[in-house]
Amino acid sequence: xxxxxxxxxxxxxxxxxxxxxxxxxxxxxxxxxxxxxxxxxxxxxxxxxxxxxxxxxxxxxxxxxxxxxxxxxxxxxxxxxxxxxxxxxxxxxxxxxxxxxxxxxxxxxxxxxxxxxxxxxxxxxxxxxxxxxxxxxxxxxxxxxxxxxxxxxxxxxxxxxxxxxxxxxxxxxxxxxxxxxxxxxxxxxxxxxxxxxxxxxxxxxxxxxxxxxxxxxxxxxxxxxxxxxxxxxxxxxxxxxxxxxxxxxxxxxxxx
Amino acid sequence: xxxxxxxxxxxxxxxxxxxxxxxxxxxxxxxxxxxxxxxxxxxxxxxxxxxxxxxxxxxxxxxxxxxxxxxxxxxxxxxxxxxxxxxxxxxxxxxxxxxxxxxxxxxxxxxxxxxxxxxxxxxxxxxxxxxxxxxxxxxxxxxxxxxxxxxxxxxxxxxxxxxx
Numbered sequence: 025x026x027x028x029x030x031x032x033x034x035x036x037x038x039x040x041x042x043x044x045x046x047x048x049x050x051x052x053x054x055x056x057x058x059x060x061x062x063x064x065x066x067x068x069x070x071x072x073x074x075x076x077x078x079x080x081x082x083x084x085x086x087x088x089x090x091x092x093x094x095x096x097x098x099x100x101x102x103x104x105x106x107x108x109x110x111x112x113x114x115x116x117x118x119x120x121x122x123x124x125x126x127x128x129x130x131x132x133x134x135x136x137x138x139x140x141x142x143x144x145x146x147x148x149x150x151x152x153x154x155x156x157x158x159x160x161x162x163x164x165x166x167x168x169x170x171x172x173x174x175x176x177x178x179x180x181x182x183x184x185x186x187x188x189x190x191x192x193x194x195x196x197x198x199x200x201x202x203x204x205x206x207x208x209x210x211x212x213x214x215x216x217x218x219x220x221x222x223x224x225x226x227x228x229x230x231x232x233x234x235x236x237x238x239x240x241x242x243x244x245x246x247x248x249x250x251x252x253x254x255x256x257x258x259x260x261x262x263x264x265x266x267x268x269x270x271x272x273x274x275x276x277x278x279x280x
Numbered sequence: 281x282x283x284x285x286x287x288x289x290x291x292x293x294x295x296x297x298x299x300x301x302x303x304x305x306x307x308x309x310x311x312x313x314x315x316x317x318x319x320x321x322x323x324x325x326x327x328x329x330x331x332x333x334x335x336x337x338x339x340x341x342x343x344x345x346x347x348x349x350x351x352x353x354x355x356x357x358x359x360x361x362x363x364x365x366x367x368x369x370x371x372x373x374x375x376x377x378x379x380x381x382x383x384x385x386x387x388x389x390x391x392x393x394x395x396x397x398x399x400x401x402x403x404x405x406x407x408x409x410x411x412x413x414x415x416x417x418x419x420x421x422x423x424x425x426x427x428x429x430x431x432x433x434x435x436x437x438x439x440x441x442x443x444x
Contacts (some may be wrong), residue, residue: 037358067420067422068418068419074424081335152366153365168419168420268400
C-alpha cells in the first residue's frame with residue numbers, strides 16, 4: 025500500500041472516530057430532553073447534545089471527503105450498521121441516573137478537550153481547523169460536568185453514594201480511551217494526533233484533581249470494555265442505531 | 281443594478297438578520313469574512329465567505345439561505361456561500377453596533393474578551409437597569425450562544441450572550 029493511501033485511510037478512520045463519538049453521545053444526551061431533574065439541566069444537556077451533533081456533522085462530512093467514495097455525512101450517520109461504527113464504549117453507556125450521565129460526561133469531556141487541543145495544534149490543517157472551532161464549545165462542557173461532579177460528590181450522603189456508583193459503572197470504559205492501535209500510532213508519528221501517553225497522564229492528573237475535590241474515589245479497574253474503534257460494541261449501540269436510523273431505513277432518502 | 285461593488289453587497293447583507301436574534305444583522309454578528317464580486321452585468325458572480333458560530337446552531341443553514349435570498353432579490357442569481365472555520369468565530373467579532381443592539385433587545389452582550397479560555401463573567405450588566413449586580417441562573421440558555429442571568433437589583437431575569 026502506498027504511503028499516501030495509508031495516510032488517507034488513517035485520516036478517514038480518525039474522522040469517523042471523532043464523528044461517531046460526538047454523534048452517539050449527542051444522541052444519548054438528547055434522550056434527557058424533557059426528562060432532566062430540573063429545567064435548567066434539561067436545557068444544558070440538550071444544548072451540549074446540540075453542540076455534539078454539530079461536531080459530528082463537521083467530522084463526518086470531512087470523513088466522507090477523506091474516504092472519497094461520495095458518502096455524505098448523512099450516509100455515514102444513517103446507513104452504517106453496528107460493526108462499522110468507531111465510537112468508544114463510554115459514549116454508548118445508557119444514561120442511568122443523573123449521576124451516571126454526569127460521570128460519563130466528565131470522563132468524556134476531560135478526554136475530548138485534551139484530544140481536541142492536541143488535534144488543534146497538529147499538522148493536519150483540516151482536522152486542526154475543525155478541532156480549533158469545537159474545542160471552545162467542549163471547554164464549556166467540561167466546566168459544566170466538572171461542577172456537577174464536585175457538587176454531587178461533595179453533596180449529600182445520597183448524591184455521594186450515587187456518584188461513587190456511577191464511577192464504578194463508567195470506570196471499565198476508561199482504558200479504551202487511551203488504547204492506541206496502529207492507525208493512531210501512524211497518525212501520532214505524523215504529528216496529527218497528540219501523543220497517547222501524554223493524553224493519558226494529563227487526563228489522570230486532571231480527573232484525579234476534580235475527584236479529590238468531590239471527595240470521590242476512582243475505583244480500581246478490574247475489567248475493561250474495549251474494541252469500539254474496531255467495531256466491537258456493546259448491545260446498547262444496536263438499540264441506539266435502531267432509533268436513530270429508523271427513518272432513513274424505512275424511507276430511504278427522505279428529506280424535508 | 282448595472283455595477284455591483286463589494287460595498288453594495290455588504291450593504292445588502294446588512295438586511296440579513298440572525299434568525300435566532302433578529303435584532304442583529306449578520307454584519308453585526310461578525311460572521312462575514314470576505315465578499316468577492318466577479319464579472320459584471322448578467323455574468324456577475326458573488327462569493328460570500330462566512331465563519332459559522334456554534335457548531336450545532338440551527339441558524340447557520342437559515343443564514344445561508346437568507347443570504348442567497350437577499351442577493352437574489354437584488355437581481356444576482358449566481359451566489360456562492362463558503363464556510364471558513366479557521367480562525368474560529370469569536371464573540372470578540374461582534375461589532376459595537378451589534379453590542380448596542382443586543383442591549384436594546386434586552387440581551388446583555390459578552391462582558392469580556394473571549395480570548396481568555398474561561399472568562400469569569402464577573403461584570404455582566406443588566407440590560408434593563410444597567411446594574412452590574414447580577415448573578416447567573418443557568419450556564420445554558422434558549423440558544424447555544426446564550427446563558428440565563430438575573431439582576432439582583434431590579435430582579436429581572438435576562439439573556440446573556442456568552443463570551444465565546
